[in-house]
Amino acid sequence: MRNVRIVVTNCNTTREMTEEIVRGARAAAGPGTAVTGLTPAWGPESAESWLDSYLSATAVMDALRTYDGPPYDAVVMAGFGEHGREGVRELVDVPVVDITEAAAHLACLLGRRYGVVTTLERSCGQIEDSLELAGVGRNCAAVVGTGLGVLDLGDSGRTQAAFLAAAERARQAGAEVLVLGCAGMTGLQRTVEDKLGLPVVDGVGAAVKLAEGLVGLGLTTSRAGSFAKPEPKGRTWRPARTDGPGPSVP
Template identity: 50%
Template sequence: MRILVVNVNTTASMTHAIGESARKVAAPGTEIIELTPDFGADSCEGNFESYLAAIAVMDKVLNYPGEYDAVIQAGYGEHGREGLQELLDVPVVDITEAAASTAQFLGHKYSVVTTLDRTVPLIEDRLKLAGLTDRLASVRASGLGVLELESDPERAVAAIVEQSRQAVENDKAEVICLGCGGMAELEARVSEATGVPIVDGVRAAVTIAESLVRMGLSTSKVRTYATPRPKTITGWPISQATRTVHA
């Protein structure tokens, strides 16, 4: 089984960290292919960057030259999953939805701890659209930018731990979801500080994608995510195409 794990930003070191996290939970025989978009922002922390990332991720996936069995969009609260589902015949799993759905197997209420406060509404909207807000206790911001997760990891861990504690103590969360693909590898430290299960969206997405492939299931093409109708799309794909797509 081969799974494409696509970062939503252009920071290659973060793509690699996401890929390594995915490999740690992948079953024997599952190959993880990490992809970085060819254009876009070095971190996604707002609507403009998120919409740009949606185009970049679709472009990158459509230009991947090999075969694959599933795609994971590794951006928390980002746009674009629906477009991928229309374009592809394989399962598409978004880490936001993967983390939240997994959390609901582990406790009554869950909270998301993310980066900047401006990303909170994006995450809330994605969870609402996915029908995953009924058991959402809160979405909390650590106050740190995405790139600070790499440049100042100890400060990042301290801020994430503090917001996770507040989510458990004040918001009555019983599970914490790490609200950024770049937070991979932090589960143990946050769990030790809070005493609750910690869900990383990348790892959750890998196990969900594997399960869908093994069960022979993929996106319904009957209505909402039907394949786009053939038509002329000017300037698409943006990157140099290596296979035929809708154009």
């Protein structure tokens, strides 16, 4: 069996988060799997709104479109609840696994209903939509926010307490399995698992395993119908205007 080379795309421009995600991906990967992280050259520093999510989707597509590193066998998209997976499926010729759907697919195998615990409450709707369109929304009992932003997750005590409280709410809503609705939180997974006695699925690990599985089976995205190659046409990926890039509040 040949090795599997996975590119994991961060959904934001924060390189530390890419590194954390790559660490998680490597911890999950089988012995023959190589993981490369890809940080978009532009986009939001963290994705926590629909605006961020569409911005991120385009920046990730641009990163893959202009990628010129070594070949790869699969893409893992590591933005929980973020948009873009269908576009990437059109763009590349290898299987694409988004961590949102990946976590849900595995969670469905572990209990009759699963729940998602995520960062800000405002992200819950976006995650629900993502699960629904991925075809795995039916057995989702609840998506619960912790009130913490992605960049607040550094304080591990506070993070842990907030996730435990949210997880408890998901359990009361019927969840028998939990999904961590955020990339880059591998440590948290075991803590929640131990405290609550429920299996906890991390999307990055789940996506790596699904990507390995698809590659191992020789399967890739269908070109019939929805995810055909984009039509050849004029597309401008960046504006002609010359004012410089840079951080901006919209």
